[in-house]
Amino acid sequence: MTGEDTKHLPLEDLHGAAGARFGAFAGWSMPLTYPPGVMKEHLHTREHAGLFDISHMKLFEVGGPGAAALLDRACPLDAGALEISQSKYTFLLNEAAGIIDDLIVTRLGDNRFMVVANAGNAAEDEKHLRALAADFDARVEPLDRVFLAIQGPDAWAALSRAGIETGSLLFMHGVEPRPNWFMSRSGYTGEDGFEIGLPEADARDLIAKLLQDERVQWIGLAARDSLRLEAGLCLHGQDLTPEIDPASAGLMWAIPKEVRASGHFIGADALRSILERGPSQKRVGLKPDGRQPVRAGAALVDADGNPAGHVASGGFGPSTGHPVAMGYVNTALAKPGTRLFADVRGTKIPVDVTSLPFTPHRYRKG
Amino acid sequence: MANTYFTEDHEWLRVEGGVATVGITDYAQEQLGDLVFVELPEIGRKLAKGDTAVVVESVKAASDVYAPVDGEITEANTSLSSDPSLVNSAATGDGWLWKMKLSNESQLASLMDEAAYKAHIG
Numbered sequence: 001m002t003g004e005d006t007k008h009l010p011l012e013d014l015h016g017a018a019g020a021r022f023g024a025f026a027g028w029s030m031p032l033t034y035p036p037g038v039m040k041e042h043l044h045t046r047e048h049a050g051l052f053d054i055s056h057m058k059l060f061e062v063g064g065p066g067a068a069a070l071l072d073r074a075c076p077l078d079a080g081a082l083e084i085s086q087s088k089y090t091f092l093l094n095e096a097a098g099i100i101d102d103l104i105v106t107r108l109g110d111n112r113f114m115v116v117a118n119a120g121n122a123a124e125d126e127k128h129l130r131a132l133a134a135d136f137d138a139r140v141e142p143l144d145r146v147f148l149a150i151q152g153p154d155a156w157a158a159l160s161r162a163g164i165e166t167g168s169l170l171f172m173h174g175v176e177p178r179p180n181w182f183m184s185r186s187g188y189t190g191e192d193g194f195e196i197g198l199p200e201a202d203a204r205d206l207i208a209k210l211l212q213d214e215r216v217q218w219i220g221l222a223a224r225d226s227l228r229l230e231a232g233l234c235l236h237g238q239d240l241t242p243e244i245d246p247a248s249a250g251l252m253w254a255i256p257k258e259v260r261a262s263g264h265f266i267g268a269d270a271l272r273s274i275l276e277r278g279p280s281q282k283r284v285g286l287k288p289d290g291r292q293p294v295r296a297g298a299a300l301v302d303a304d305g306n307p308a309g310h311v312a313s314g315g316f317g318p319s320t321g322h323p324v325a326m327g328y329v330n331t332a333l334a335k336p337g338t339r340l341f342a343d344v345r346g347t348k349i350p351v352d353v354t355s356l357p358f359t360p361h362r363y364r365k366g
Numbered sequence: 367m368a369n370t371y372f373t374e375d376h377e378w379l380r381v382e383g384g385v386a387t388v389g390i391t392d393y394a395q396e397q398l399g400d401l402v403f404v405e406l407p408e409i410g411r412k413l414a415k416g417d418t419a420v421v422v423e424s425v426k427a428a429s430d431v432y433a434p435v436d437g438e439i440t441e442a443n444t445s446l447s448s449d450p451s452l453v454n455s456a457a458t459g460d461g462w463l464w465k466m467k468l469s470n471e472s473q474l475a476s477l478m479d480e481a482a483y484k485a486h487i488g
Contacts, residue, residue: 038425039400222399222426291450292403293423316402316425323402345405345421
């Protein structure tokens with residue numbers, strides 16, 4: 001990707017005015033941090049409310065009489081079983097059951113669904129869905145929206161003060177509160193919060209109101225990453241790839257039992273055979289001993305020095321106060337409490353396999 | 367009388383009696399963001415200019431800090447083990463990284479003074 005191809009957020013001017021430091025991510029120039037810095041931004045989100053510009057992510061509307069059938073083919077999903085406004089975490093799978101992308105699908109109406117896709121995969125996802133749509137009476141429409149996340153215990157109150165009531169919306173539900181708006185109670189931090197897709201002019205108006213509230217601060221991509229890692233949430237491209245299947249990733253909870261047994265999604269046969277023999281590697285939490293972070297790509301070995309797996313995501317957890325990581329290890333070594341060693345520039349750092357998340361989820365489920 | 371020098375890699379050196387105290391500049395710590403770990407060098411280690419002396423780790427990434435000149439490590443700032451954020455709060459003071467005995471003082475001539483460094487970072 002050359003510099004000229006870099007995409008810019010529609011609200012880049014607001015981030016610049018807020019003193020953001022920018023960096024490249026998934027082909028976009030993104031605000032990485034604001035003047036308070038990643039540590040304070042992270043903690044602010046857990047204590048109050050963080051405002052994130054996630055317009056690099058893509059919203060697609062999938063509609064038509066065959067919309068549910070299309071989604072059931074592309075994803076291990078029973079889209080027709082979703083209630084209206086219900087959201088579901090799911091994946092686009094390839095024939096080998098590898099994860100092309102992880103998505104959130106929300107049912108908006110009888111034959112209308114909202115699909116939220118990752119920035120780096122949006123173009124490929126669109127191509128994939130459109131190719132499949134030819135076999136169904138369905139259309140795939142990318143939406144031109146600003147996409148904001150407001151996350152943290154004060155998120156609902158700050159939205160309320162800005163004139164947006166969220167009282168009846170529960171975790172993993174989404175609605176269209178205004179024309180061309182999509183708002184779901186969801187996020188990528190482990191906190192209660194909302195993600196709102198809306199036209200640019202509406203977004204500027206909403207942001208101005210939200211930032212009048214001292215509980216609300218801009219939060220950059222660096223803290224978004226440390227928040228999601230503490231919450232044990234996967235980043236596609238690191239923790240999930242087209243070579244990793246949902247069973248190895250420990251994400252089978254996202255696939256309903258009937259769909260596992262009899263779904264006709266792409267990759268169904270491959271996934272069933274993986275489940276039959278058991279995945280050879282599993283995603284686990286990793287807690288490094290001491291203060292030194294272990295990073296993505298670091299090799300893991302067992303006590304005897306045999307290869308054990310690798311670190312997929314790693315950094316420092318500002319809320320936990322210690323380094324945190326996730327990785328893939330041989331299934332026999334995936335039990336919490338297993339001691340492994342990460343190779344960091346030639347030094348073997350002890351790491352313990354641990355259950356996820358590192359910080360408890362605080363979703364509003366009822 | 368101590369003389370302070372700067373490198374293009376955003377390090378500073380304060381030289382007194384043939385020993386340099388080395389750290390990263392305020393500009394560098396700002397670029398790196400909140401530091402959470404500093405991998406300190408062993409005392410007695412001999413370094414050539416350009417060798418990695420220290421690794422500083424922020425929440426997000428690890429970055430090498432290079433030896434700005436040849437020399438031998440005489441001291442490491444062990445207070446960074448318990449409080450790496452000193453590099454952020456006092457990059458050119460209590461957040462120094464290591465001290466080294468210079469083996470070739472003539473190398474200092476190729477480094478920048480403060481005015482040149484300020485021009486370098488614009």
